[in-house]
Amino acid sequence: MILKGLTWLVVLQLLGSVIHLSLLPALPGPIIGMVLLFGLLLLRRGIPEPLEKTAALLLQYLPLLLIVPAAGIMTSSEALLADLPAIAAGLVLSLVVTVPFCGWLMQRLIRRMDRRTEDQA
Amino acid sequence: MSGVDWHSVWTVTLDHPLFSVALTLIAFQLALALYRRSGWLVLQPVMVGMLLVVGTLYLCGIDYASYRADASMIAVLVGPATVALAVPLYRHIRRIQQLFWPILITLVSGGVLGVALTLAIAGALGADLSVLMSLSPKAATMPIAMLVAEQLGGLASLAAVFVMLTGVIGTALGPLLLGWAGVDHPAARGLSYGINAHAIGTARALEEGDECGAFAALGMSLLGILIALFLPLVLG
Numbered sequence: 423m424i425l426k427g428l429t430w431l432v433v434l435q436l437l438g439s440v441i442h443l444s445l446l447p448a449l450p451g452p453i454i455g456m457v458l459l460f461g462l463l464l465l466r467r468g469i470p471e472p473l474e475k476t477a478a479l480l481l482q483y484l485p486l487l488l489i490v491p492a493a494g495i496m497t498s499s500e501a502l503l504a505d506l507p508a509i510a511a512g513l514v515l516s517l518v519v520t521v522p523f524c525g526w527l528m529q530r531l532i533r534r535m536d537r538r539t540e541d542q543a
Numbered sequence: 544m545s546g547v548d549w550h551s552v553w554t555v556t557l558d559h560p561l562f563s564v565a566l567t568l569i570a571f572q573l574a575l576a577l578y579r580r581s582g583w584l585v586l587q588p589v590m591v592g593m594l595l596v597v598g599t600l601y602l603c604g605i606d607y608a609s610y611r612a613d614a615s616m617i618a619v620l621v622g623p624a625t626v627a628l629a630v631p632l633y634r635h636i637r638r639i640q641q642l643f644w645p646i647l648i649t650l651v652s653g654g655v656l657g658v659a660l661t662l663a664i665a666g667a668l669g670a671d672l673s674v675l676m677s678l679s680p681k682a683a684t685m686p687i688a689m690l691v692a693e694q695l696g697g698l699a700s701l702a703a704v705f706v707m708l709t710g711v712i713g714t715a716l717g718p719l720l721l722g723w724a725g726v727d728h729p730a731a732r733g734l735s736y737g738i739n740a741h742a743i744g745t746a747r748a749l750e751e752g753d754e755c756g757a758f759a760a761l762g763m764s765l766l767g768i769l770i771a772l773f774l775p776l777v778l779g
Contacts, residue, residue, distance in 0.1 A: 431627055432622075435626050438626070448694070448775045449694075449775055450693070450771070451622070452621075452622045452623075452686070453691075453771040455622075455625070455626040456625055456626045456627075456768070457629070457768070459629035460629040460768075463629060463633040473627075477627035478630075480623060480627050481628070483624075484624050485571065485575075486588075486617065487624055488685050488689075489592040489596055489617075490567060490610075490614045490615075490617050491689055491699050492593040492685075492699075492703040493597050493607065493610065493700070494607055494698070494699060494700030495593065495597065495701065496600065497700070501674055502674075502701060502704065505668075505670040507668060508665045508666075508669055508670035511664050511665065511668055512662070512668070513661065515660065516660035516661040517657075517712055517713050517720075518720065519656065520653055520656055520657040520738070521717055521720040521735055521740075522726065523652075524739060525726030525732055525734070527652065527653065528726075528728070528730065528734045531645035531648060531649065532642065
């Protein structure tokens with residue numbers, strides 16, 4: 423079951439990587455694979471059970487998988503520390519603007535849509 | 544019978560490829576236990592697990608390149624897991640169809656504004672180009688941000704740290720900022736959590752309610768795709 427789902431994911435990633443290497447160097451292979459899978463699910467109008475189970479398992483353990491690349495920080499901690507004030511300011515200030523902005527915009531657009539459907543009714 | 548040469552046993556243990564695999568597995572489980580016991584958002588398992596691994600490697604004198612090579616049997620699954628992100632995205636298809644334009648407009652303008660502001664502020668304060676390229680995808684989920692950062696000439700590990708920081712800071716400031724802006728619609732609050740603080744924000748949004756949580760998960764998945772598809776084309 424899990425193996426069947428994993429086979430799908432690996433084949434799609436392979437396909438994505440081949441497309442990355444031969445046609446679309448701007449996009450990473452796994453991302454092309456993700457888009458291909460999304461397209462397949464749209465065509466199929468549903469998620470096959472093996473895929474659903476494998477995806478749930480892999481995504482549950484995603485933090486474990488990501489520890490390995492994240493530990494690469496030990497080779498780049500100097501870059502992080504050297505630019506720390508700029509990084510902190512960029513992260514915090516942009517969030518102070520975008521968090522309320524996204525919420526406000528979405529709320530306005532939803533209310534406008536609600537009003538329109540009411541008008542039509 | 545002479546005694547066992549403990550020094551060489553120790554060296555053999557450290558040199559064994561499974562040492563890195565075991566270290567990663569143990570570090571993750573310790574980090575996960577700590578996160579669940581404490582309930583603190585700041586103690587994200589990736590962050591704590593990464594620190595435990597880095598600390599141990601330093602103490603044992605192992606360099607990152609050999610750790611990475613030995614632990615590749617764990618890391619190889621990151622690719623299939625990234626492909627699998629299409630599954631949660633597909634689950635939201637009905638909601639996306641219902642509110643297509645509000646969601647798309649908010650995602651695109653919020654996403655562009657976030658990237659532009661972060662780059663402008665950090666760039667003005669003199670951050671390095673590779674740091675900027677690692678900062679730009681920070682609103683995406685971690686596997687996507689790491690891939691995109693590398694594609695743009697940044698560092699995957701730096702991107703991972705920035706993703707964590709964004710999630711923790713965004714989630715901590717979120718309730719306050721959304722309150723100030725008078726945002727009380729659960730879908731709007733959820734989408735903002737998802738766009739700005741990805742998985743960590745989604746966990747917080749779920750505490751506010753089901754609708755809020757669903758829109759946070761949707762915002763996170765869709766923004767991840769948008770960043771993955773367009774950032775390399777725009778900045779690359």
